[in-house]
Amino acid sequence: MKNAFLTYRPVAIDDAEMLLRWRTSPTIGQYMLTEVDQDTDRQRSWIAGTNARTDLVHRIIRVKGEDVGYCSVKITDATARIGTVGIYIGEPGTPTSLSAFNFIHILNHAFHPMGLHKIVNHILATNDRLLPAQKFNGYRHVGTLREHVLKHGQWLDMHIFEQTERDWMAFRCKFEDWRDLDGALWPPE
Template identity: 45%
Template sequence: MSGLSFIVPTEEHAQLLLDWRTRPDIAGQMLSEVPYDVERQKAWLRRCEARDDYVHRILCVDGAPAGHVSITVTDPAWGIATLGVLMGERAGRTGAAPLNFAYMLNHVFYAMGLRKVVNHILGTNSPRLLKGQPLIGYRPVGVLARQVVKGGQEIDLHIFEMLAEDWRATRGRFRIYEDMDGRVWE
């Protein structure tokens, strides 16, 4: 184990998640805007519990919360999902923590049995993040030029996709066979 673990968020995590989700450096990379309202955040967490098209966890590094990860089923009939990753603490951006995608992809393709992941990443994200997607096994689909407007700024939207068989062919390089709930898929 790499010191990573995942816990299901509860209402007790509302303040922590809200602080991360509204921090300018993080909010600027998100497609949605989140108002700073703890009660609204708690209501969102309650709605998440009732959803069958959404799975999310708090990523912990050595037991301490460091980020939030999510899987949203965007098309259940076609077995397609998208991933969301928010690293709220430095520990979530260094060391083994960036390997969170392996646990997430194992969860998508094995625990959930989906067939494809399609991710949308703002062009204002780190160039390392964009360049790293093919190294994980994603195929660049293309760029929607000036697709998103945030704060009056037009931002490119990069699209990447991965099929289940792509992940099966790639995941051995990372040697992580667990999903976000600790189940091993070999």
């Protein structure tokens, strides 16, 4: 299943207001592990800092040329080649099922140009939409950390999922889409 309507572009400093609006919206913020201040200058600084990093790749998700969300791959252990993936769809009215298909290009990017061996994701138990998407995209549920995150005075459980490059190479065949975040095919033709 190829999704030509789904593309990605680099994150620019001028995206600060849009990203801040998305990150602080109730529909996104409730599922994030971190809190974000309503500070556009701080958001600009965050973008500048992340754009300069070599251990993080991030993009604006686009559908038919319109910005709808954000995704990232962050290396958490360079020696073991382990990383984590983050995704959110911020524009209201964008189909929530789109998140599942973003993982195709993100995982292709993580395992090929970035050369990662494994992705480990941490998902709040309250994020009932993303939990099934992890399995849909070939992740294995490793376990649940009970009362692991304190958010707004409430303790929340956190699920841990993992996927190795070998597992993804076998699993991704069901999608038949070999593109990464930059549109390159993996493996290259």
